[in-house]
Amino acid sequence: MKQNTAGFFSRHTFSTPEENWNGRFEWYDKMRKTSPITYNEEEKCWDIFLYEDIEAIIKNKEVFSSQRPVQQGEPNILSLDPPRHTQLRSLVSKAFTPRELNLWKPRIEQIMENLIDDMKGKTTFDLIKDLAYPLPVMVIADILGVPEEDMGNFKRWSDLLVAGPEDSSAEALQRLQKLRTQSITEMDTYFEEIIKYKRTHPKEDIISILIDAEIEGQKLTDGEIVSFCRLLLAAGNETTTNLIGNTLYGLLEEPSHYQELQQNPEHITLAIEEGLRYRSPVQALHRIAKEDKKIRGQNIRKGDSVTLWIGSANRDENKFENADQFIINRKPNPHLSFGKGIHFCLGAPLARMEGQIAFEQLTKEFSKVCIPHNFELLPIQSAFVFGLKEFPLEVQEN
Numbered sequence: 001m002k003q004n005t006a007g008f009f010s011r012h013t014f015s016t017p018e019e020n021w022n023g024r025f026e027w028y029d030k031m032r033k034t035s036p037i038t039y040n041e042e043e044k045c046w047d048i049f050l051y052e053d054i055e056a057i058i059k060n061k062e063v064f065s066s067q068r069p070v071q072q073g074e075p076n077i078l079s080l081d082p083p084r085h086t087q088l089r090s091l092v093s094k095a096f097t098p099r100e101l102n103l104w105k106p107r108i109e110q111i112m113e114n115l116i117d118d119m120k121g122k123t124t125f126d127l128i129k130d131l132a133y134p135l136p137v138m139v140i141a142d143i144l145g146v147p148e149e150d151m152g153n154f155k156r157w158s159d160l161l162v163a164g165p166e167d168s169s170a171e172a173l174q175r176l177q178k179l180r181t182q183s184i185t186e187m188d189t190y191f192e193e194i195i196k197y198k199r200t201h202p203k204e205d206i207i208s209i210l211i212d213a214e215i216e217g218q219k220l221t222d223g224e225i226v227s228f229c230r231l232l233l234a235a236g237n238e239t240t241t242n243l244i245g246n247t248l249y250g251l252l253e254e255p256s257h258y259q260e261l262q263q264n265p266e267h268i269t270l271a272i273e274e275g276l277r278y279r280s281p282v283q284a285l286h287r288i289a290k291e292d293k294k295i296r297g298q299n300i301r302k303g304d305s306v307t308l309w310i311g312s313a314n315r316d317e318n319k320f321e322n323a324d325q326f327i328i329n330r331k332p333n334p335h336l337s338f339g340k341g342i343h344f345c346l347g348a349p350l351a352r353m354e355g356q357i358a359f360e361q362l363t364k365e366f367s368k369v370c371i372p373h374n375f376e377l378l379p380i381q382s383a384f385v386f387g388l389k390e391f392p393l394e395v396q397e398n
Contacts, residue, residue, distance in 0.1 A: 018377060020377075020379040024283070029324075031047070031309075032316060036049045037050075043305075044304075045304075045305040048308050050313065059340055064293075088220075089346065091215065095143065096347060107139070108135075108139055108353065111138050111139065112357050115134060116361050124394050126391060127391040128241065128389065131362075132245045132358070133155065133241050134151065135244070136237050137154050137155065139236070139240075139354060140232060143206050143232070144206055145194075145204075146207075158233055158234040161180065161234040162384070163381060187230055194229075195222055195226070210224075236351075238281065238387070239282065239351055240354050242281035242380075242386060243355050244359075245388050246281060247272055248359075248362075250326040253326060254326065255370065257271070257326070260328060267328060267329055268359045274326060274329075275326075275355075276314075277333055280311050280386060282384065283385070284309050288303065289303060310336050311386065365398060366397055368395065368396035369394070370393070372392055
């Protein structure tokens with residue numbers, strides 16, 4: 001594995017699946033101990049590794065901005081600062097209130113039951129393909145009010161949005177950028193047609209809510225609505241898929257964990273939080289310095305790019321005792337996997353609910369779940385999004 005600079009790990013690919021899956025955490029550990037704040041000349045970006053520093057930067061919206069150059073389409077809510085961020089978040093948050101979540105819960109449970117029914121009688125299945133991917137996509141389709149039969153496109157689009165290049169070559173990056181641009185164009189065209197239809201056929205879904213909404217007497221533009229739909233599709237899909245996959249992988253590394261959840265289902269909530277901490281679905285966030293700032297003797301200048309390595313913060317031994325152990329009932333567990341402050345993930349309660357329902361039904365239906373002996377790691381090829389492309393399992397029903 002090449003390891004010339006922090007930037008190689010930050011922006012490029014790992015040489016092997018094993019390095020992608022486990023090697024990155026060894027790198028985080030090394031950087032926390034030797035270079036907790038380091039500047040990568042090649043990428044012109046600061047890499048930050050300690051929990052304390054990352055938490056402070058996330059919360060400091062006065063000095064560190066989420067805004068970034070928009071390559072295509074309108075900026076989404078993640079890349080906005082107040083006051084526009086506050087206005088849009090206030091509108092969108094209406095779809096994620098406890099009341100709305102309670103309304104969705106029976107539907108999520110039914111989707112999960114249907115997926116489990118499809119697995120009955122099987123001794124093997126792929127967790128990602130058969131459960132962890134279709135569950136959140138069907139839920140997001142319901143929330144947006146779009147047809148479930150389009151979920152094949154959703155998968156292709158969201159995969160490209162979070163993918164990394166095949167290797168560290170300029171050609172691989174160019175190929176990815178071309179595919180990603182094509183994907184965004186297709187996605188935007190799709191949602192523009194949906195918005196056009198819903199203007200005359202509104203229903204109780206989030207697109208209809210956003211079409212009807214006003215901020216200071218002004219309607220949202222189609223571009224703003226499309227941008228949010230794109231974000232919800234990618235974030236709502238990939239985050240929950242990888243939450244479920246990464247958490248189960250962590251549980252199965254110590255087989256007694258799965259049995260413990262079967263015997264004590266009340267521990268599922270804590271297990272999900274530990275899964276989020278131990279192998280966070282999102283490994284990094286991006287910020288821009290709005291003014292000069294000195295941290296640990298390093299001078300971050302106005303306009304500098306900053307990468308916050310969430311995956312490292314969540315393994316920081318200064319914050320978490322036995323940070324490199326998956327502790328099923330860890331408490332407290334102040335991980336940063338859903339961000340913090342004004343950019344705390346709006347969909348976090350939904351993702352947690354989906355994970356809770358998934359593990360309740362999995363542990364209830366299958367008395368035994370294990371990873372096959374011939375299992376080969378196939379992680380998502382991305383520095384920032386973390387999860388498995390495939391996760392075959394051997395199971396035994398209750």
